[in-house]
Amino acid sequence: MQTILLMILQVVVIVLVAPLFDGMARKLRAKLQSKQGSDIFQTYRDIIKLFKRGRTVPECSHWVFRWAPFFLFATSAAILAAIPITYNQNMGYGAYSDIFVIIYLGALLRFVFGAASMDSGNPFAATGGGREQMLGVYVEPVMIMCLIVVMLAAGTSNLVTIQELVKTGAIGYQIPSFAVASIAFLWCMYVETGRKPFDLAEAEQELQEGLLGEYAGSDLGLVQAALILKQFAMIGLFLTIFEPWNFNNPILALIIFVLKAGVFYVAAVFIDNFGPRFRMTSSMRKNALAALAISFIALTLYVVGA
Secondary structure, eight states: OHHHHHHHHHHHHHHHHHHHHHHHHHHHHHHHTTOOOOOTTHHHHHHHHHHTSOOOOOTTOOHHHHHHHHHHHHHHHHHHHHSOSTTTTOGGGTTTSBHHHHHHHHHHHHHHHHHHHHHTOOHHHHHHHHHHHHHHHHHHHHHHHHHHHHHHHHTOOBHHHHHHHHHHTSSSTTSHHHHHHHHHHHHHHHHHTTOTTSOOGGGTTTTTTGGGTTOOHHHHHHHHHHHHHHHHHHHHHHHHHHSOOOOSSHHHHHHHHHHHHHHHHHHHHHHHHHSOOOOHHHHHHHHHHHHHHHHHHHHHHHHTTO
């Protein structure tokens, strides 16, 4: 019971603070582009404003589109709850705090995203949904290969056990395959946070968020909150496996986790701002092939015993 309460606590706290980091990232991006930008609390105001408005749905849509915002938010929250931040000492929840649980929930979230975009009847939304599925084709093989290396090295898929093994030095960066896998997984984390060159601000409505084009009011606010939660969940998965050092006290662990995730979140803005610009397909092809090669090297190193 205590662990369930801690799971709820970490989800609630991150729901409350995540918009702050999104606002900080937006402010920093504006400053780097010599613009004034909005203040760091603008994301809170945007979401609150959207929740004050009613629902508007296309007449041609079905229950998939209408229930998708709730489902996306619940799935993002479930992924976040599966990451052992506040309950990093309780191995009894291995059945839930497990890499396979996160993989299946992530795949489910991406599927609902695509299904809702097609159900909206908007061709731009369908294009955005197709793009989201294409991202999955490129990213998921790399991510899964990295996680296989970690699971083989640890001998388990339990995240609590894995982070304890890394803390004690039983596995970690002294193992070449683990170190190489962390590089490829870092790329996956960056892509899943929706940054350039995998997102273009000027084409956001048509591509990155095209699938949200038919959502309005509270539905749009809920989906945007779900996307921010998903970004934090992906950063959290990287931190839990590759940078798990934290306090055992749940409150202190949560504070340190939020600060570490915030640093990653804001640091991505610098890559976003100063990184090169590519066409979507060529960018994914070049970067994904490099990341896939790195993850394959990691798996090969493990097989040969390095």
